[in-house]
Amino acid sequence: MYNNVEAQSVAPKPPSSSQPNPFGNAFYGAGSGLIRGGLGAYGEKIFGSSSEYVQSNISRYFSDPQYYFxxxxxxxxxxxxxxxxxxxxxxxxxxxxxxxxxxxxxxxxxxxxxxxxxxxxxxxxxxxxxxxxxxxxxxxxxxxxxxxxxxxxxxxxxxxxxxxxxxxxxxxxxxxxxxxxxxxxxxxxxxxxxxxxxxxxxxxxxxxxxxxxxxxxxxxxxxxxxxxxxxxxxxxxxxxxxxxxxxxxxxxxxxxxxxxxxxxxxxxx
Incomplete structure (x- = not known):
């Protein structure tokens, strides 16, 4: 009895009326890939080369203090x-x-x-x-x-x-x-x-x-x-x-x- 009641209480899900949109998936994949690639490259530029950037600018404007002695x-x-x-x-x-x-x-x-x-x-x-x-x-x-x-x-x-x-x-x-x-x-x-x-x-x-x-x-x-x-x-x-x-x-x-x-x-x- 419990199985019948449980089976009747669960309504079947209506079939999805929306058809797959290949253009939307393509745009979504391209957009997410572009965002991930852009942010990754930008983050690598900022954080990955930050030490090199700081070092180059310090040597450019201040040079090495030991050099002068x-x-x-x-x-x-x-x-x-x-x-x-x-x-x-x-x-x-x-x-x-x-x-x-x-x-x-x-x-x-x-x-x-x-x-x-x-x-x-x-x-x-x-x-x-x-x-x-x-x-x-x-x-x-x-x-x-x-x-x-x-x-x-x-x-x-x-x-x-x-x-x-x-x-x-x-x-x-x-x-x-x-x-x-x-x-x-x-x-x-x-x-x-x-x-x-x-x-x-x-x-x-x-x-x-x-x-x-x-x-x-x-x-x-x-x-x-x-x-x-x-x-x-x-x-x-x-x-x-x-x-x-x-x-x-x-x-x-x-x-x-x-x-x-x-x-x-x-x-x-």
């Missing part, structure tokens, strides 16, 4: 000669390329005198702060607070030099130079400032000769270096505008050196 005594001596006496540099100003794995790279400073480094700028910056503090001590104005302000003044001057070089490259449509390259080039200014500070301490009046001299040499060095960077990065540029900007970089060294070389309690002047 591959120096030796011979490189330091020769580099100081190039920075302080750039008109005596008889060699070329271009960097030596070193293609690795199909990518363009450059020889480290230990093998190339024209390569930028951060060892000399950092050492020169520290020496500049020490000499500035010693100069204040000779004037009887040394305080820890004054030394801190001189440290900040030096960092601000370094930052202004970096911005000057970076804006010049961007104005000519070339912002591809690694940031650490620009930081290194800007930091070489402290080598001349150290020389002028030594002149102030040892021979007071020699400062007024060494300051414009070191500013002029730094301007020549930056013009030679920036011309090499600009010619390498900029494919099309206005020649007259290019030379005006290089002249502006050279002239800007004089007020910058005068401001950084003026060691006083008031770091704003």
């Amino acid at each position: 591959q120096v030796n005594d011979q490189y330091v001596r020769n580099k100081l000669k190039v920075v302080l006496f750039p008109f005596l540099h008889r060699g070329h100003w271009t960097r030596i390329t070193d293609p690795i794995g199909g990518r363009l790279s450059y020889k480290p400073p230990i093998y190339d005198i024209n390569a930028p480094d951060l060892y000399i700028p950092l050492m020169a910056f520290g020496t500049y702060v020490v000499l500035a503090g010693f100069s204040l001590g000779l004037q009887g104005k040394f305080t820890p607070e004054a030394l801190s302000w001189l440290f900040i003044k030096g960092l601000l001057g370094w930052f202004m030099q970096v911005m000057l070089l970076k804006v010049t490259l961007l104005s000519l449509g070339s912002g591809e130079a690694p940031l650490l390259d620009i930081v290194a080039y800007a930091g070489y200014a402290f080598t001349g400032l150290c020389l002028a500070a030594i002149g102030r301490i040892s021979l007071k009046y020699s400062y007024y000769f060494l300051m414009p001299w070191t500013a002029l040499c730094m301007g020549i060095f930056l013009v030679k270096t920036m011309k090499r960077v600009l010619f390498a990065e900029v494919r099309s540029y206005d020649s007259s505008r290019h030379h005006y900007l290089l002249l502006f970089i050279a002239l800007a060294q004089f007020p910058l050196f005068t401001w950084l070389g003026n060691v006083s309690v008031n770091w704003l002047i």
